[in-house]
Amino acid sequence: QQQVKQSPQSLIVQKGGISIINCAYENTAFDYFPWYQQFPGKGPALLIAIRPDVSEKKEGRFTISFNKSAKQFSLHIMDSQPGDSATYFCAAGTGNNRKLIWGLGTSLAVNP
């Protein structure tokens, strides 16, 4: 059972363009939604995270949009750069056990 569904599986964007990755969740008890960036051979790195009481959060070129009623959230990468080429994961968490449920990942390629 995939509790967090992520799309698209892969994405190709031109340098300077906007990369958009979407996630949908089922469990309404989720109350924490982070995005992670992972380069080959490395561990995931926390990019940005949001709580359901906020509809949007921006940090630099990265923005999370959150739609509680639709149970969806998305990552927008503005002015995408070749260095952003990596795999991006959305995740969701609940309670105090710090267990994160992860999406399957999106492989982003930014062409120069």
Add this chain to the structure above:
Amino acid sequence: DAGVTQSPTHLIKTRGQHVTLRCSPISGHKSVSWYQQVLGQGPQFIFQYYEKEERGRGNFPDRFSARQFPNYSSELNVNALLLGDSALYLCASSRHGREPYEQYFGPGTRLTVT
């Protein structure tokens, strides 16, 4: 400050053997979580420890066990290795406080079972 460290970086084992993976959290972090990441997939939660006590367990067989030491470092043990245990094993540390979910990951241990 140093990030999360894991050892070894790579490991090759034979089916049926035992393996121990080690993790040192970020200084000041008291919680450690272990994840298994199969190639091409997202991490799957295995265990979470806080203050040396198990606080969460994922859907993994009893061949998987872990413990946390007084200095908050942790070990993940896997017995009777199967080919399907081949994966990147990730350790993540977090504080216990206002933002309990901010997990910071180490580089992982790449386990290959032949």
